[in-house]
Amino acid sequence: xxxxxxxxxxxxxxxxxxxxxxxxxxxxxxxxxxxxxxxxxxxxxxxxxxxxxxxxxxxxxxxxxxxxxxxxxxxxxxxxxxxxxxxxxxxxxxxxxxxxxxxxxxxxxxxxxxxxxxxxxxxxxxxxxxxxxxxxxxxxxxxxxxxxxxxxxxxxxxxxxxxxxxxxxxxxxxxxxxxxxxxxxxxxxxxxxxxxxxxxxxxxxxxxxxxxxxxxxxxxxxxxxxxxxxxxxxxxxxxxxxxxxxxxxxxxxxxxxxxxxxxxxxxxxxxxxxxxxxxxxxxxxxxxxxxxxxxxxxxxxxxxxxxxxxxxxxxxxxxxxxxxxxxxxxxxxxxxxxxxxxxxxxxxxxxxxxxxxxxxxxxxxxxxxxxxxxxxxxxxxxxxxxx
Amino acid sequence: xxxxxxxxxxxxxxxxxxxxxxxxxxxxxxxxxxxxxxxxxxxxxxxxxxxxxxxxxxxxxxxxxxxxxxxxxxxxxxxxxxxxxxxxxxxxxxxxxxxxxxxxxxxxxxxxxxxxxxxxxxxxxxxxxxxxxxxxxxxxxxxxxxxxxxxxxxxxxxxxxxxxxxxxxxxxxxxxxxxxxxxxxxxxxxxxxxxxxxxxxxxxxxxxxxxxxxxxxxxxxxxxxxxxxxxxxxxxxxxxxxxxxxxxxxxxxxxxxxxxxxxxxxxxxxxxxxxxxxxxxxxxxxxxxxxxxxxxxxxxxxxxxxxxxxxxxxxxxxxxxxxxxxxxxxxxxxxxxxxxxxxxxxxxxxxxxxxxxxxxxxxxxxxxxxxxxxxxxxxxxxxxxxx
Numbered sequence: 001x002x003x004x005x006x007x008x009x010x011x012x013x014x015x016x017x018x019x020x021x022x023x024x025x026x027x028x029x030x031x032x033x034x035x036x037x038x039x040x041x042x043x044x045x046x047x048x049x050x051x052x053x054x055x056x057x058x059x060x061x062x063x064x065x066x067x068x069x070x071x072x073x074x075x076x077x078x079x080x081x082x083x084x085x086x087x088x089x090x091x092x093x094x095x096x097x098x099x100x101x102x103x104x105x106x107x108x109x110x111x112x113x114x115x116x117x118x119x120x121x122x123x124x125x126x127x128x129x130x131x132x133x134x135x136x137x138x139x140x141x142x143x144x145x146x147x148x149x150x151x152x153x154x155x156x157x158x159x160x161x162x163x164x165x166x167x168x169x170x171x172x173x174x175x176x177x178x179x180x181x182x183x184x185x186x187x188x189x190x191x192x193x194x195x196x197x198x199x200x201x202x203x204x205x206x207x208x209x210x211x212x213x214x215x216x217x218x219x220x221x222x223x224x225x226x227x228x229x230x231x232x233x234x235x236x237x238x239x240x241x242x243x244x245x246x247x248x249x250x251x252x253x254x255x256x257x258x259x260x261x262x263x264x265x266x267x268x269x270x271x272x273x274x275x276x277x278x279x280x281x282x283x284x285x286x287x288x289x290x291x292x293x294x295x296x297x298x299x300x301x302x303x304x305x306x307x308x309x310x311x312x313x314x315x316x317x318x319x320x321x322x323x324x325x326x327x328x329x330x331x332x333x334x335x336x337x338x339x340x341x342x343x344x345x346x347x348x349x350x351x352x353x354x355x356x357x358x359x360x361x362x363x364x365x366x367x368x369x370x371x372x373x374x375x376x377x378x379x380x381x382x383x384x385x386x387x
Numbered sequence: 388x389x390x391x392x393x394x395x396x397x398x399x400x401x402x403x404x405x406x407x408x409x410x411x412x413x414x415x416x417x418x419x420x421x422x423x424x425x426x427x428x429x430x431x432x433x434x435x436x437x438x439x440x441x442x443x444x445x446x447x448x449x450x451x452x453x454x455x456x457x458x459x460x461x462x463x464x465x466x467x468x469x470x471x472x473x474x475x476x477x478x479x480x481x482x483x484x485x486x487x488x489x490x491x492x493x494x495x496x497x498x499x500x501x502x503x504x505x506x507x508x509x510x511x512x513x514x515x516x517x518x519x520x521x522x523x524x525x526x527x528x529x530x531x532x533x534x535x536x537x538x539x540x541x542x543x544x545x546x547x548x549x550x551x552x553x554x555x556x557x558x559x560x561x562x563x564x565x566x567x568x569x570x571x572x573x574x575x576x577x578x579x580x581x582x583x584x585x586x587x588x589x590x591x592x593x594x595x596x597x598x599x600x601x602x603x604x605x606x607x608x609x610x611x612x613x614x615x616x617x618x619x620x621x622x623x624x625x626x627x628x629x630x631x632x633x634x635x636x637x638x639x640x641x642x643x644x645x646x647x648x649x650x651x652x653x654x655x656x657x658x659x660x661x662x663x664x665x666x667x668x669x670x671x672x673x674x675x676x677x678x679x680x681x682x683x684x685x686x687x688x689x690x691x692x693x694x695x696x697x698x699x700x701x702x703x704x705x706x707x708x709x710x711x712x713x714x715x716x717x718x719x720x721x722x723x724x725x726x727x728x729x730x731x732x733x734x735x736x737x738x739x740x741x742x743x744x745x746x747x748x749x750x751x752x753x754x755x756x757x758x759x760x761x762x763x764x765x766x767x768x769x770x771x772x773x774x
Binding site for chain 2: 002023044050051053056058060062063064066067071074075076077079080081088094095096097098099101124126128129130131132238240241243245249257258371372
């Protein structure tokens, strides 16, 4: 594959942006990334989004964004893979550059959710599950995850309080990230006493929706020297795999096979082992998903992810910092945009621009984005190379 | 770019498929293409669709299709570019192979529209236009196209009856295509007396919606020899361009600039001139769009497309056969799937499998797919190479 680098990134704070339209939200992130990248020429635009057709009565976001940011002739298309739309968009842009069809691309992902009633948003989120065999029964995403968490606790003997460190860590990191939806630390009491959503998941296990947009600029490595200064951020690996759409079709509901497969593919591409990853932006839409991701990606044995968290290994000073800017739990989960936030935050860390949340000397970062209940999972590894 | 060939194609008849779900519709086209291609291994799946989120309460179609056709681990993602989703999906798959990230891919596009009330479908189609500045005024797609057709008639002096040959030709070709929504010839009287929709557009100027799915299998040319028999179908060119989302933002509403730009880019890639194209599957969603496409793609002077049609140049025996299997007008326009039908029909012609509609000795075919009112246009050129 033709080597590709990330030249720049941009992020809007995840919030209730009632004064910004979807085009402004996406456009601001895109323009911020372009400025951060040194305003290179752009050959193509990819935009990730899940629900603008209903939430904003607007599809066709490729032409929509290209037009709005003043590039009305540039090739542009939308990518959708439910909650994995963000990383899928990054990967589509990567393939465009790697193929030689483009030398540089803008990859953006945006979601504007807070203008719609929450029952509409819940129904729209459910379109990521199997309409015929899951949604038809009345189960929601939080319900599916609650069943997984119950089963996990049953199989491995953990209790609810053992999941607290995932949420506490995310909030501690989000408290120091100006782009985070929740910039407030929490303690064990807050976690344990939070309102129940679907037992054992309470609101401190569940990530919040929000309006958000993030973007990156990708360029062929051999053309990027003009735009790079003291370091370059290489795309060391990009991998994607699917699993059955419905959870009940899996032999083992507690094993995220698509996470495992995309992770081992990524390690192979980058010629790295899990031990060499300096930070991991994982898809902690629910606490249980954080645990399952850590296990499937090979960072700990099956059933032992809460141990890793309880031992402090996931903090900024730990063996494997996760959710370093707050994760889905505290930075927020604007669904179609989330995967792009994860990658932009890895870039931010590798550029050593993460402020008070900087992982000291970070060189290799990984992001894993999950669509549906583990049905579509992408893993990216980025590497800093000092010049 | 790494050379890519089309190994096989599959199409479902465009119809009211009330007995097939979206997964069956898409799956049947995909399995048909895989069988036609000689069932090669598949590394990735791309699926185009515009409105399943509302019409079928199902998004996340990548994992959905991969799961259904028995490839639950394969990378899969959905592509959306409004009515240009089909060709955009073909191009995304092409880039995956060209980049080396995949050696062979399945590209499918599907739309299931007839289960929903027509007012919902009209509202969903409108998400391809500018929600803030076009849809807000109450105008529909047929309304926008009616304004364009009126202006065209005013500028160039044509009357409504001069557009009849586009519809008559499409119906003549559709009458002999078992996959066509309307398999019935029409004459001038039927055209002139048809029910008016938005003057001057009547129902014989407007393409019908429908349920449909089409698919192709792409493979790196250097790996395809094992699967090819007496001829290979090369992707000679793939190009994409956008224009302003809203028609009123264009300096010249009668010039499809994105069609022009993607066409000249495609001619350049293939090292061909318009005169060398043996057939052209154009986006005749409305008669006026057929005319504007012919002009922007360089087949005739501005304002002269009705002349070309009146002179019989667009028929199967003419200088440039168009809508050879019925086009959007008679084969039907299942929006997100249409662009894939166009390409599959070009492949069918180049494989010399078009039956009674075969363009004699067809070697080079072009397809042009339009999203919105000319906002996102892709042009593909395919070439037959005898072995």
